[in-house]
Amino acid sequence: MSYTKEVMDHFSNPRNMGEIENADGIGEVGNPTCGDMMKITIKVKDDCIEDIKFKTLGCGAAIATSSILTELAIGKNLDDAYAISRNDVAEALGGLPPEKMHCSNLAADGLQEAIKNYRSNN
Numbered sequence: 001m002s003y004t005k006e007v008m009d010h011f012s013n014p015r016n017m018g019e020i021e022n023a024d025g026i027g028e029v030g031n032p033t034c035g036d037m038m039k040i041t042i043k044v045k046d047d048c049i050e051d052i053k054f055k056t057l058g059c060g061a062a063i064a065t066s067s068i069l070t071e072l073a074i075g076k077n078l079d080d081a082y083a084i085s086r087n088d089v090a091e092a093l094g095g096l097p098p099e100k101m102h103c104s105n106l107a108a109d110g111l112q113e114a115i116k117n118y119r120s121n122n
């Protein structure tokens with residue numbers, strides 16, 4: 001299985017890349033097997049994700065999954081954003097090759113860590 005056009009689009013034109021200054025929540029995750037790393041920063045307003053950015057040092061699928069994750073999460077309340085699963089991420093990209101599913105895990109985990117971090121600070 002090769003990459004879908006959605007994966008190629010988000011890999012070539014990543015959305016919401018970067019880092020929010022004075023973020024309300026920060027999530028940093030890594031995959032020890034492949035060495036890829038991801039940092040998610042969020043701004044929270046009225047219990048909703050007002051803004052979200054990512055920095056990913058990793059494979060093309062990790063970049064595409066981070067990018068789509070930011071689009072899925074923005075505007076959602078924290079409970080709904082926390083519930084975004086790796087399958088939601090992969091589905092939004094029209095599917096991922098099986099050996100690349102762990103890359104979508106990284107994105108969902110990164111957001112959950114950022115939300116946990118926000119909640120522990122508030």
Ligand code: FES
Pocket residue numbers: 031034035036058059060061062100102103106
């Ligand atoms: Fe590890 Fe993609 S190869 S996140």
